[in-house]
Amino acid sequence: xxxxxxxxxxxxxxxxxxxxxxxxxxxxxxxxxxxxxxxxxxxxxxxxxxxxxxxxxxxxxxxxxxxxxxxxxxxxxxxxxxxxxxxxxxxxxxxxxxxxxxxxxxxxxxxxxxxxxxxxxxxxxx
Numbered sequence: 726x727x728x729x730x731x732x733x734x735x736x737x738x739x740x741x742x743x744x745x746x747x748x749x750x751x752x753x754x755x756x757x758x759x760x761x762x763x764x765x766x767x768x769x770x771x772x773x774x775x776x777x778x779x780x781x782x783x784x785x786x787x788x789x790x791x792x793x794x795x796x797x798x799x800x801x802x803x804x805x806x807x808x809x810x811x812x813x814x815x816x817x818x819x820x821x822x823x824x825x826x827x828x829x830x831x832x833x834x835x836x837x838x839x840x841x842x843x844x845x846x847x848x849x850x851x
Contacts, residue, residue: 822850
């Protein structure tokens with residue numbers, strides 16, 4: 726049987742045809758590449774913001790459903806996030822649209838006590 730297989734392989738080589746099947750677990754490599762890709766996208770966005778000379782009003786980045794979103798308000802990262810609400814409504818013939826958001830976060834005061842802070846904005850879309 727081994728002779729038959731080696732003869733078949735030899736015939737395929739002579740014909741210039743050879744089929745190989747390889748099984749490999751590359752899941753860790755794919756995870757690593759995805760992480761590198763995420764970091765590259767973040768870096769590209771940061772570069773664009775620097776080139777434009779201004780930061781967006783609000784930026785919310787969700788990299789994974791199991792991670793806390795990154796939130797930037799007027800270019801500054803918001804730490805200690807508790808709650809993030811964002812809504813956008815399109816403008817119609819009858820009414821203006823709007824952007825509205827509410828960010829709750831925790832800061833410590835000068836003696837170390839936690840304080841809940843809030844940023845609440847609503848802007849009409851004209």
